[in-house]
Amino acid sequence: MSESLLKFFQETGFAGATWGNIVMILVSFLLLYLAIKHKFEPLLLFTIAFGMLLTNLPGAGMFHSELFAGGHVHWGSFVQNAGLLDYLYLGVKLGIYPCLIFVGVGAMTDFGPLIANPKSFMLGAAAQVGIFLTFIGAIALGFTPAQAGSIGIIGGADGPTAIFLTSMLAPELLGPIAVAAYSYMALVPVIQPPIMRLLTTKKERMIKMEQLRPVSKTEKILFPIVIAVIISMLLPSAAPLIGCLMLGNLMKECGVVDRLSKTVQNELMNIVVIFLGLTVGATATAEAFINLKTLGILLLGVVAFAVGTSGGLLLARFMNLFLPEGKKMNPLIGAAGVSAVPMAARVAQTVGQEANPSNFLLMHAMGPNVAGVVGSAVAAGILLSFLG
Amino acid sequence: MTQIDWSSILTVAFIGFSLVIVMLLLMVFVMKGFGAVFTHQRKKQSPSQSEVDGETVAAIMTALRLFSSARHDRETEMLTILSIKRAYSPWNSKIHGLTQMPDYRK
Numbered sequence: 300m301s302e303s304l305l306k307f308f309q310e311t312g313f314a315g316a317t318w319g320n321i322v323m324i325l326v327s328f329l330l331l332y333l334a335i336k337h338k339f340e341p342l343l344l345f346t347i348a349f350g351m352l353l354t355n356l357p358g359a360g361m362f363h364s365e366l367f368a369g370g371h372v373h374w375g376s377f378v379q380n381a382g383l384l385d386y387l388y389l390g391v392k393l394g395i396y397p398c399l400i401f402v403g404v405g406a407m408t409d410f411g412p413l414i415a416n417p418k419s420f421m422l423g424a425a426a427q428v429g430i431f432l433t434f435i436g437a438i439a440l441g442f443t444p445a446q447a448g449s450i451g452i453i454g455g456a457d458g459p460t461a462i463f464l465t466s467m468l469a470p471e472l473l474g475p476i477a478v479a480a481y482s483y484m485a486l487v488p489v490i491q492p493p494i495m496r497l498l499t500t501k502k503e504r505m506i507k508m509e510q511l512r513p514v515s516k517t518e519k520i521l522f523p524i525v526i527a528v529i530i531s532m533l534l535p536s537a538a539p540l541i542g543c544l545m546l547g548n549l550m551k552e553c554g555v556v557d558r559l560s561k562t563v564q565n566e567l568m569n570i571v572v573i574f575l576g577l578t579v580g581a582t583a584t585a586e587a588f589i590n591l592k593t594l595g596i597l598l599l600g601v602v603a604f605a606v607g608t609s610g611g612l613l614l615a616r617f618m619n620l621f622l623p624e625g626k627k628m629n630p631l632i633g634a635a636g637v638s639a640v641p642m643a644a645r646v647a648q649t650v651g652q653e654a655n656p657s658n659f660l661l662m663h664a665m666g667p668n669v670a671g672v673v674g675s676a677v678a679a680g681i682l683l684s685f686l687g
Numbered sequence: 688m689t690q691i692d693w694s695s696i697l698t699v700a701f702i703g704f705s706l707v708i709v710m711l712l713l714m715v716f717v718m719k720g721f722g723a724v725f726t727h728q729r730k731k732q733s734p735s736q737s738e739v740d741g742e743t744v745a746a747i748m749t750a751l752r753l754f755s756s757a758r759h760d761r762e763t764e765m766l767t768i769l770s771i772k773r774a775y776s777p778w779n780s781k782i783h784g785l786t787q788m789p790d791y792r793k
Contacts, residue, residue, distance in 0.1 A: 417718035424711035431700040438696050510741065518725050525717060533710060670711065677710050681703045 312357040319585025320357045326588070327352035327580075330478070339485035343458060343576045347477060350580020353384065362581040367392060370470055388578040392470070396575040397463035398543040403568030404459070404672070405523070405547025406560050408640065412666040414518050415511035418618065418628070423670025425614035426636030427678045429454030429607025433599050434682075440595050445469050448682040450596055453480045454603025455675030456487070456639040460540060462579060464679040468686055474583030475593040479600035487642045488649075490601065491608050491634055495650050498612045499630050503619075504654035506629040508663045516552070523548040530677060536687070537680025544676065604637065611636035611667060628663070635664040638671035 308314055330348035333339040354362040362384040366377050372392060377385070390396040413419050430451040437447035449465040449472055461480040465473050483490065495504075523545035531538035550560040615633030622628065631651050635643040644664035651660040 414718060414722070417715045417722065420711040420715045420718070421708075424708045427707045428704060431704040434703075435696060435700050438691060444696065444699070512722070512726065515725055515729065518721060521721070522718075525721070526714065529713070529717065530710065533713075534706075673714075674707055674711055678703065678707050681706050685699050685703060 310358070312359065315357040317357065317585065319589050320355045322589055323355035323583065323585045324352060326583075327355065333482075333485075340481045342572050343481050344478075344485065346573055346576025347481065347580035347583075350384070350577035351474070351583045352580075353577070354581040354584055362388070362578075362584070364582065364584060364587070367470060384578055384581045387574045388581065390571075390574055391462065391466050391473070391578050394463055394466060394539060396571050396578075397459035397466075398539050399567060399571045400459040400575065401540055401543040401676075402547040402550075403563045403571070404640075405544040405549075406551045406564045408544075408548055408551075408669055408672070409665070410522050410548060410669055411514045411519060412511055412662050413669050414514045414522055416663070416666045419632075419666030420670045420673075421618070422611050422615055422633045422636040422667035423672075423674040424636075425633065426607045426611035426638075426667070426671055427455065427674045428610035429603040429605070429637065430675070430678050430682075432606050433603035436602060437595070437599050440599070442592070442595070443469070445686050446472055448686045449476055450599050451603060452476075452675070452679055452682065453483065453596075453600040454607045454637070455671070455678055456480070456484055456604060456607065456637040456643070457672060457675040458484065459575075460638075460675050460679045462575065463540060464683060467683055470582070471587060472592070472596065473579060474587050475596045476600075477579040478583065479597050483600050483604050484639050484642065487604070487637075487639045488646050490604050491643065491646050492650050494605055494608045495612060495631055495634050495646075498609055499616070501654050503616065503630050504651060505658065506627055507655065507658055508629055508632075508660065509626070511662060511666075516554075519552040520549065523552065526673065530673070530680075534677060534680045534684070536684040537677050540676040540679060541673065544672065607637040608634045611671075629658070629660055632660055632664040632667050636667040636671045636674070638668070638675050640668050640672060641665065643671070644668040 327348045330344055330351065334341040334345040334348060353359065361382060363380055363382070366373050366381060366385055367388070372389070432451075433454050434447045434451035437450040438444065442450060445468040449461070449469040452461045452464045453476060455461065458477070458480050462473065462477055465476045469476075527538075527542050527545035530541045547560075547563055550556050550563060611633030612630050613633070614636075615628055615630035619627045619630065629647075629651060631647045632644075635647045637643055644661055644667075647664035648659070648661040651658045
């Protein structure tokens with residue numbers, strides 16, 4: 300009897316628990332708390348946290364990282380040993396989920412403010428400086444170039460892009476990078492305002508921008524086609540992300556496939572978010588997460604965000620030197636160049652209204668904001684072609 | 688620890704960022720060209736529209752709004768009373784607002 304009880308106890312997760320499992324389970328509880336109580340990017344942080352919980356339950360064997368060791372799928376043992384999360388993880392490993400999410404993001408994005416004010420593209424480009432400076436910083440901290448590129452892309456403030464690039468370049472860092480990217484995206488209203496106030500004067504923050512010109516439907520339809528063709532021709536490695544983003548946008552703008560547009564915005568997006576979050580969370584095992592590298596990634600992630608924000612702000616100020624009075628732009632919209640749609644644009648609006656309550660920057664900030672999405676996808680393509 | 692080839696790292700970072708700038712700069716020119724063509728077409732199609740500025744449109748819309756709101760429609764004759772719950776505060780407390788009975792001392 301006692302032997303049977305002992306055997307039963309030895310088979311339970313409690314007997315096999317390591318301190319690493321316990322720490323990771325506590326981390327997953329913390330992330331669940333942040334997602335549920337404080338609504339920190341709940342759609343993804345919630346599922347990531349639950350995936351993290353499942354993968355760290357001792358003895359459950361929900362996810363087998365050894366099937367994906369060395370950066371490729373071991374198909375021979377995969378068929379025999381793979382479980383649900385392993386099968387779902389194939390969508391991340393093969394770069395399917397981020398692209399499907401980009402179709403949904405495209406269908407939900409209005410590129411009108413960017414078409415009306417093409418200068419916004421430059422603000423979106425300048426904000427990508429965070430990616431490349433963080434890449435250098437990560438190399439200095441001892442990461443390999445492929446890992447450093449994946450860490451740098453956190454500065455793009457674009458979850459699917461970060462997951463896409465990391466799954467290609469450094470899949471062993473997928474868990475910490477995804478957690479860092481989504482946590483910092485949720486913390487944009489905390490990270491950005493002090494930098495915005497530091498790098499701009501009150502007079503600049505008070506600048507009112509003239510109303511954007513109306514954009515015709517034809518322009519909105521041609522925009523995704525032109526961007527997809529030009530960027531994919533110039534940078535084929537960015538084609539999956541840019542192509543999917545523009546496919547979704549064309550579905551929305553053309554107006555003849557409303558059913559498809561609604562599906563990619565809702566059902567498809569939601570299903571993929573569940574699969575993506577769960578499987579990315581599942582990669583955050585104790586061995587992969589509890590080490591100094593994770594600490595370095597979290598540190599470099601916040602640096603990437605801060606540098607990206609500064610890049611957009613400073614370029615906007617620089618461009619103002621050449622713009623005539625009355626046409627000057629409020630430099631706060633430059634900070635929205637770090638993707639994080641639409642949170643960064645909302646932060647620009649809030650900080651702008653603090654300085655001048657009659658100022659409405661939201662639509663102006665949406666231009667650099669969506670340009671940041673394009674910019675970070677281009678940066679990911681460049682890093683993939685250089686380091687992949 | 689392996690030696691870091693800083694020259695190639697810096698080259699990747701510099702060329703990478705420059706490429707992002709160049710590609711999005713190209714997009715600026717493409718979209719500017721786009722905008723010029725479409726704005727020109729719109730002006731050609733409706734030359735009179737450009738003569739009406741935003742303020743005039745706003746004034747016309749305000750006048751129309753005032754005109755239409757001055758005309759009374761038949762109303763629903765239905766009264767709706769919303770119950771409002773306010774959080775407790777000494778300022779809205781009836782206990783403090785009503786005349787208190789003085790303490791009766793024997």
